[in-house]
Amino acid sequence: xLKGKTVLLGVSGSIAAYKIAYLASALKKLSADVHVLMTxxxxxxxxxxxxxxxxxxxxxxxxxxxxxxxSVEHVALAKKADVVMMAPATANVIAKLAHGLADDxxxxxxxxxxxxxxxxPAMNTHMFExxxxxxxxxxxxxxxxxxxAPADGYLACGDMGAGKMPEPEVLLEYVIRxxxxxxDLAGKKILVTAGPTREAIDPVRYITNHSTGKMGYAxxxxxxxxxxxxxxxxxxxxxxxxxxxxxVPVESAKxxxxxxTARSAGMDAIIKAAAVADYRPRFVNPEKTKKRDGELAxxxxxxxxxxxxxxxHKKAGQxxxxxxxETEHMLENSRAxxxxxxxDMIVANNLKVEGAGFGTDTNVVTFIRKEKEIQLERMPKEExxxxxxxxxxxx
Numbered sequence: 001x002l003k004g005k006t007v008l009l010g011v012s013g014s015i016a017a018y019k020i021a022y023l024a025s026a027l028k029k030l031s032a033d034v035h036v037l038m039t040x041x042x043x044x045x046x047x048x049x050x051x052x053x054x055x056x057x058x059x060x061x062x063x064x065x066x067x068x069x070x071s072v073e074h075v076a077l078a079k080k081a082d083v084v085m086m087a088p089a090t091a092n093v094i095a096k097l098a099h100g101l102a103d104d105x106x107x108x109x110x111x112x113x114x115x116x117x118x119x120x121p122a123m124n125t126h127m128f129e130x131x132x133x134x135x136x137x138x139x140x141x142x143x144x145x146x147x148x149a150p151a152d153g154y155l156a157c158g159d160m161g162a163g164k165m166p167e168p169e170v171l172l173e174y175v176i177r178x179x180x181x182x183x184d185l186a187g188k189k190i191l192v193t194a195g196p197t198r199e200a201i202d203p204v205r206y207i208t209n210h211s212t213g214k215m216g217y218a219x220x221x222x223x224x225x226x227x228x229x230x231x232x233x234x235x236x237x238x239x240x241x242x243x244x245x246x247x248v249p250v251e252s253a254k255x256x257x258x259x260x261t262a263r264s265a266g267m268d269a270i271i272k273a274a275a276v277a278d279y280r281p282r283f284v285n286p287e288k289t290k291k292r293d294g295e296l297a298x299x300x301x302x303x304x305x306x307x308x309x310x311x312x313h314k315k316a317g318q319x320x321x322x323x324x325x326e327t328e329h330m331l332e333n334s335r336a337x338x339x340x341x342x343x344d345m346i347v348a349n350n351l352k353v354e355g356a357g358f359g360t361d362t363n364v365v366t367f368i369r370k371e372k373e374i375q376l377e378r379m380p381k382e383e384x385x386x387x388x389x390x391x392x393x394x395x
Contacts, residue, residue: 001030001031001176001180002027002030002031002032002175002176002179002180003030003031003032004031004033005032005033005082005083005179006032006033006034006035006080006081006082007027007032007033007034007035007081007082007083007084007085007175007179008035008036008037008077008081008083008084008085008109008110008113009023009024009027009034009035009036009037009051009084009085009087010036010037010038010084010085010086010087010089010093010106010109010110011036011037011038011039011042011046011051011087011088011106012038012039012041012042012086012088012089012090012092012093012106013039013041013042013044013045013090013092014042014045014088014089014090014122014123014165015045015156016087016088016122016156016164016165017038017042017045017046017088018045018046019088019165019167019168020036020046020051020087020088020168021046021050021051021054022168023085023087023168023171023172024036024051024054024055025054026168026169026172027172027175028054028055028056030176032175033057033080034054034055034057035055035057035060035077035080035081036048036051036052036055036057036059036060037059037060037061037077037105037106037109038051038059038060038061038106039061039093039104039106040061040062040104041090042061043061048061060077060105060106060109061105062105063104063105063108075112077109078109078110078112078113078114081113081115082115082179083115083116083117083118083175083178083179084110084113084115084116084117084118085118085120085171085174085175086110086117086118086119086120087118087119087120087122087148087165087171088120088121088122088123088165089119089120089121089122090121090122090123091121091123091127091128091130091133091136093106093107094119094121094133094136094137094140095132095133095136097110097117097119097136097140097145098135098136098137098139098140098143099136099139116144116145116146116178117140117144117145117146118145118146118148118171118174118175118178119137119140119145119146119147119148120148120150120165120166120171121133121137121147121148121150121163121165122150122163122164122165123163124155124159124163125155125159125160125161125162125163126159127163128150128162128163129161129162146174148166148170148171148174149162150162150163150164150165150166151164151165151166151167152164170243173243176225177224177225177243177244180225181225181226181227182226182227183226183227184226184227184393185223185226185227185228185389185393186226186227186228187227187229188223188227188228188229188268188269188393189228189229189231189266189267189268189269190220190223190228190229190230190231190267190268190269190270190271191230191231191233191260191263191264191267191269191270191271192216192219192220192223192230192231192232192233192270192271192272192273193216193232193233193234193256193260193271193272193273193274193306194213194215194216194217194219194220194232194233194234194235194237194273194274195211195212195213195216195217195234195235195236195237195239195274195275196208196209196210196211196212196213196235196236196237196274196275196276196277197235197250197251197252197253197255197256197274197276197277197303198235198236198251198252198277199252199253199277199279199280199281199303200252200281201281201298207277207279207280207281207300208277209275209277209358210275210358210359211235211237211274211275211358212237212238212239212358212359213234213235213237213239213274214239214359214360214361214381215273215323215363215381215384215385216232216234216271216273216274217232217234217237217239217241217242218381218382218384218385219271219273219385219388219389220232220242220245221242221243221245221382221385222382222385222386222389223385223389224242224243224244224245225244226389229246230244230245230246231245231246231248231263231267232245232246232247232248233248233250233256233259233260233263233274234247234248234249234250234274235249235250235251235256235274235276236249236251248263252277252280252303253276253277253280253303253304253306254280254303254304256274256276256306257303257304257306257309260272260306260310261306261309261310261313264310264313265315267318268317268318268319269318269319269320269321269392269393270310270318270319270320270321271321271388271392272306272307272310272320272321272322272323273323273347274306275323275325275358276303276306277303278302278303279300279301279302279303280300280301280302280303281298281299281300282298282299282300282301305341307320307322307337307341307343308340308341310341311341311342311343312342314342319344319345319392319393320342320343320344320345321343321344321345321346321347321388321392322337322338322341322343322345322346322347323346323347323348323349324337324346324347324348324349325349325351325357326348326349326350326351327350327351327352330348330349330350330366331348331366331368331373334346334348334366334368335368338368338369338370344369344392345367345368345369345391345392346367346368347365347366347367347368347388348365348366348368349363349364349365349366350364354378355378356378360381361380361381362378362379362380362381363378363379363381363384364376364377364378365384367387367388367391374391
């Protein structure tokens with residue numbers, strides 16, 4: 001995934017430094033060329049030999065170390081770098097980056113880098129919240145560096161609060177987003193719905209469907225990694241929400257309807273991938289809800305039609321895309337929905353086709369627009385998501 005990419009890891013003197021060994025290893029497994037630069041204080045927390053073993057490259061600490069090939073090393077590395085991850089970043093190093101100080105190998109190299117710089121602060125809560133540190137972080141952001149918000153939790157010093165470096169898996173996603181995705185959707189606002197909804201019958205039972213949310217989550221992730229401002233309205237799904245996405249959790253179809261309609265006006269595109277429960281239960285006799293053998297005396301009434309409402313209230317220039325899950329007459333039924341609900345496009349698939357449907361990691365879909373149809377072969381849902389976004393914004 002990262003073959004041909006050079007990643008510089010800057011490690012400063014924090015107890016969190018040991019975690020960067022996991023990040024270096026993960027990057028190497030993705031075929032990145034990884035170089036580690038450390039402050040002299042950082043070597044008190046983790047030995048440079050660890051990074052050299054994991055990356056296959058010399059770990060640089062001393063600006064005047066002559067034990068390498070003849071070149072101006074900090075400039076050579078700066079030219080090679082595709083991205084810099086400064087993690088953990090202490091308050092001291094952040095202050096140096098904010099004000100252009102270059103008094104060691106790490107800060108000298110970073111000052112010479114023209115690529116994107118990612119900064120992951122790690123320090124005591126009071127140090128992080130100190131107005132001076134906060135001002136230095138704002139300066140870094142003003143000069144184009146991206147600050148990764150620290151996690152809240154128990155710190156090595158015994159305090160509780162902000163200042164904990166995120167786990168290596170999180171930092172890895174920042175690198176992947178920066179290096180593996182074009183930012184062709186930057187400036188776009190996209191709303192995606194995903195997952196099932198649940199309609200309560202009583203405190204124990206509910207009506208739902210088999211949707212897992214995988215397709216909608218894949219669309220939200222792909223859009224966010226390509227630079228869009230993404231809002232994901234999701235029903236109860238057993239999936240980890242994608243990073244870089246504003247997540248709005250809902251339970252019922254009514255809650256999803258309200259969440260979508262409240263946020264729809266300012267969106268460039270709305271992609272409804274959620275499989276909403278079409279019916280909600282209504283008690284026929286609220287005072288006597290049970291029939292014989294414990295059967296509930298209820299009727300079913302249709303839930304709010306989110307897609308129909310969006311089609312009726314579509315703004316000028318807004319792109320509206322729906323999904324159509326069918327078991328027969330897929331194209332005919334989907335085209336009827338496209339016209340009836342005033343959609344720009346509908347993504348149709350057949351539940352009976354192998355590799356499509358609920359809970360699978362792949363999908364087999366057809367993009368249907370008024371003027372054309374595009375049938376895709378079976379492919380991972382992540383790839384379907386990218387093809388879908390290509391069609392919406394370039395088609």
